[in-house]
Amino acid sequence: xxTAAASPRxxxxxxxxxxxxxxxxxxAGALMNPNFLGLDxxxxxxxxxxxxxxIAVGMTFVITSGGLDLSVGSMAAFIAGLMILVMNxxxxxxxxxxxxxxxGMGVALLAGIVAGLINGLLITRLxxxxxxxxxxxxxxxxxxxxxxxxxxxxxxxxxxxxxxxxVYYGGIFGVTWPIIVFALVVIMGEMLMRSTAFGRxxxxxxxxxxxxxxxxxxxxxxxxxxxxxxxxLVGVAVIMYVPRLxxxxxxxxxxxxxxxxxxxxIGGTALKGGFGRVWGTVVGVLILVLIGNLLxxxxxxxxxxxxxxxxAIIVLAVVLQRGSKAGQ
Amino acid sequence: MKHFVSALALAxxxxxxxxxxxxxxxxxxxxxxxxxxxxxxxxxAQVTVDRLEAAYPELxxxxxxxxxxxxxxxxxxxxxxxxxxxxxxxxxxxxxxLTGPVQNVKASGAWVTVVDRGLAVEGIEDLYVAGDNPGFGxxxxxxxxxNMPDGxxxxxxxxxxxxxxxxxxxxxxxxxxxxxIEVLAAEHGNWNRDNSFTVMxxxxxxxxxxxxxxxxxxxxxxxxxAAIEAAGRKDIKFVLGGAGMKEMVKRTMDGDxxxxxxxxxxxxxxxxxxxxxxxxxxxxxxxxxxxxxGSVLVTPENAATYYYxxxxx
Numbered sequence: 001x002x003t004a005a006a007s008p009r010x011x012x013x014x015x016x017x018x019x020x021x022x023x024x025x026x027x028a029g030a031l032m033n034p035n036f037l038g039l040d041x042x043x044x045x046x047x048x049x050x051x052x053x054x055i056a057v058g059m060t061f062v063i064t065s066g067g068l069d070l071s072v073g074s075m076a077a078f079i080a081g082l083m084i085l086v087m088n089x090x091x092x093x094x095x096x097x098x099x100x101x102x103x104g105m106g107v108a109l110l111a112g113i114v115a116g117l118i119n120g121l122l123i124t125r126l127x128x129x130x131x132x133x134x135x136x137x138x139x140x141x142x143x144x145x146x147x148x149x150x151x152x153x154x155x156x157x158x159x160x161x162x163x164x165x166x167v168y169y170g171g172i173f174g175v176t177w178p179i180i181v182f183a184l185v186v187i188m189g190e191m192l193m194r195s196t197a198f199g200r201x202x203x204x205x206x207x208x209x210x211x212x213x214x215x216x217x218x219x220x221x222x223x224x225x226x227x228x229x230x231x232x233l234v235g236v237a238v239i240m241y242v243p244r245l246x247x248x249x250x251x252x253x254x255x256x257x258x259x260x261x262x263x264x265x266i267g268g269t270a271l272k273g274g275f276g277r278v279w280g281t282v283v284g285v286l287i288l289v290l291i292g293n294l295l296x297x298x299x300x301x302x303x304x305x306x307x308x309x310x311x312a313i314i315v316l317a318v319v320l321q322r323g324s325k326a327g328q
Numbered sequence: 329m330k331h332f333v334s335a336l337a338l339a340x341x342x343x344x345x346x347x348x349x350x351x352x353x354x355x356x357x358x359x360x361x362x363x364x365x366x367x368x369x370x371x372x373a374q375v376t377v378d379r380l381e382a383a384y385p386e387l388x389x390x391x392x393x394x395x396x397x398x399x400x401x402x403x404x405x406x407x408x409x410x411x412x413x414x415x416x417x418x419x420x421x422x423x424x425x426l427t428g429p430v431q432n433v434k435a436s437g438a439w440v441t442v443v444d445r446g447l448a449v450e451g452i453e454d455l456y457v458a459g460d461n462p463g464f465g466x467x468x469x470x471x472x473x474x475n476m477p478d479g480x481x482x483x484x485x486x487x488x489x490x491x492x493x494x495x496x497x498x499x500x501x502x503x504x505x506x507x508x509i510e511v512l513a514a515e516h517g518n519w520n521r522d523n524s525f526t527v528m529x530x531x532x533x534x535x536x537x538x539x540x541x542x543x544x545x546x547x548x549x550x551x552x553x554a555a556i557e558a559a560g561r562k563d564i565k566f567v568l569g570g571a572g573m574k575e576m577v578k579r580t581m582d583g584d585x586x587x588x589x590x591x592x593x594x595x596x597x598x599x600x601x602x603x604x605x606x607x608x609x610x611x612x613x614x615x616x617x618x619x620x621x622g623s624v625l626v627t628p629e630n631a632a633t634y635y636y637x638x639x640x641x
Binding site for chain 2: 036304
């Protein structure tokens with residue numbers, strides 16, 4: 001293993017791989033369209049990254065500990081529907097104001113935690129494969145939101161929506177709330193992953209759960225916590241999502257789970273678990289959202305090929321990042 | 329139930345043309361409510377089935393909704409094998425995969441009504457009920473033309489890449505030809521609010537001057553309107569949606585300047601198809617042929633006619 005000696009340098013390459021892809025995208029964007037680096041566009045891109053981004057931070061912990069959650073997109077749609085229903089129901093008695101919005105937020109958070117708890121308990125206590133449990137709950141939540149909406153769209157009362165709207169569009173010092181919340185979630189996630197026992201336990205379990213168990217890590221509890229945390233973050237994402245369009249339907253949150261998982265993997269977290277990188281996930285989310293943004297801002301490519309470009313860049317980003325491993 | 333099954337078995341055993349008093353089964357197979365329009369279509373299918381079951385005791389209905397073409401194929405095979413349907417009303421998810429199974433239903437001697445999307449092989453269906461997609465685009469284009477006599481710059485939001493979407497866009501482009509209206513860009517918003525919101529935001533960043541938006545669907549129009557409102561842009565004079573969502577028809581009715589019109593593509597066409605099929609089974613009235621439901625321009629003056637407050641769409 002003569003390559004082992006040279007590994008520090010190569011590891012560094014694998015770390016900057018996704019960042020490099022991101023930088024290339026940004027430069028390409030700036031060259032192709034002068035509005036790309038405009039404040040409006042940057043705000044748009046960051047705010048729209050927030051939903052997937054907040055969820056992907058939670059997903060990083062789940063995947064690091066060797067799990068997977070396919071239900072987050074449907075869960076987001078269901079929680080959004082539930083939140084809108086509850087707020088519309090309470091409107092006659094509570095009126096438009098801060099309390100009703102707080103109740104709505106509470107409902108979203110609580111529903112997220114409960115949904116995460118159900119997934120987590122089925123996986124850890126009954127020992128069912130995470131893929132199967134969350135595939136099942138994915139279908140259940142998607143059907144439930146269709147049923148709640150009677151096949152149509154659930155819309156927040158117009159007055160209430162206008163009052164709640166600043167949570168997505170407003171902000172402080174020109175930085176909108178979704179971006180602020182996303183940043184806070186990322187900072188907390190990064191700290192949790194790097195400098196707490198919980199973060200190290202996640203990596204240990206994902207790497208080898210038997211060894212982790214013998215090292216007196218409470219494997220079941222840590223895993224359960226990762227799902228609960230993910231559920232809560234889905235709730236947070238929904239709190240940011242609902243004020244944007246004020247509606248939820250069966251098309252809400254479609255494929256969010258795959259985008260979140262893709263972002264986590266692009267960012268350098270191992271899909272089989274054992275190693276996680278929260279800031280990498282952020283880079284992954286930004287790459288995904290920027291591709292879509294760039295394709296809309298330019299017209300070099302037929303819109304029919306958007307999916308192909310996205311796919312190619314995702315694979316390329318991972319190739320850049322895994323380059324060092326292939327050399328081993 | 330048991331009684332019914334044995335009656336059915338008897339009817340089948342007797343063979344030949346069933347007598348008027350025998351129960352006849354109509355199978356209805358439609359895509360699940362995955363977006364607003366489909367939700368409305370599901371609603372009208374259910375309402376129509378309930379009404380007809382009450383009106384005609386000799387008719388029995390099997391309603392199945394499918395979330396993908398494979399599930400729809402299974403539904404139709406099950407209907408044929410276990411319910412011995414006398415007629416099938418089908419809104420195919422996709423033309424190609426559904427052609428074979430519907431052909432089998434036809435071969436069994438049942439009546440076949442195809443709705444909205446044609447099959448890959450011609451001549452299978454006895455009755456074809458559909459909206460007019462090129463007409464949908466044409467009516468929208470003509471509205472743009474008459475509203476912008478001096479031309480202007482517009483952006484277009486397209487649906488999910490399908491034949492339907494292509495036909496609409498072609499009809500639209502033909503209608504605005506030579507009018508001085510310039511289509512700056514056309515991107516797919518997939519008949520989805522979130523997607524159209526994102527695409528519209530990017531259009532707004534890209535083009536400093538846009539006169540109007542052809543959103544081609546009311547869900548997409550809502551997404552585009554939210555993006556325009558958030559960006560605070562005043563250059564866009566109106567957004568033209570389509571399909572006749574009740575909230576949007578209401579806003580046209582109330583004289584909202586941003587939504588001056590709508591173009592219908594009624595999800596209730598499934599009701600037309602089921603009703604005509606039922607009439608064909610219970611009476612001697614001839615009902616075979618094509619039934620094309622035209623797309624109509626909804627304006628503040630006639631909006632009340634197209635406003636269905638009870639429908640989910």
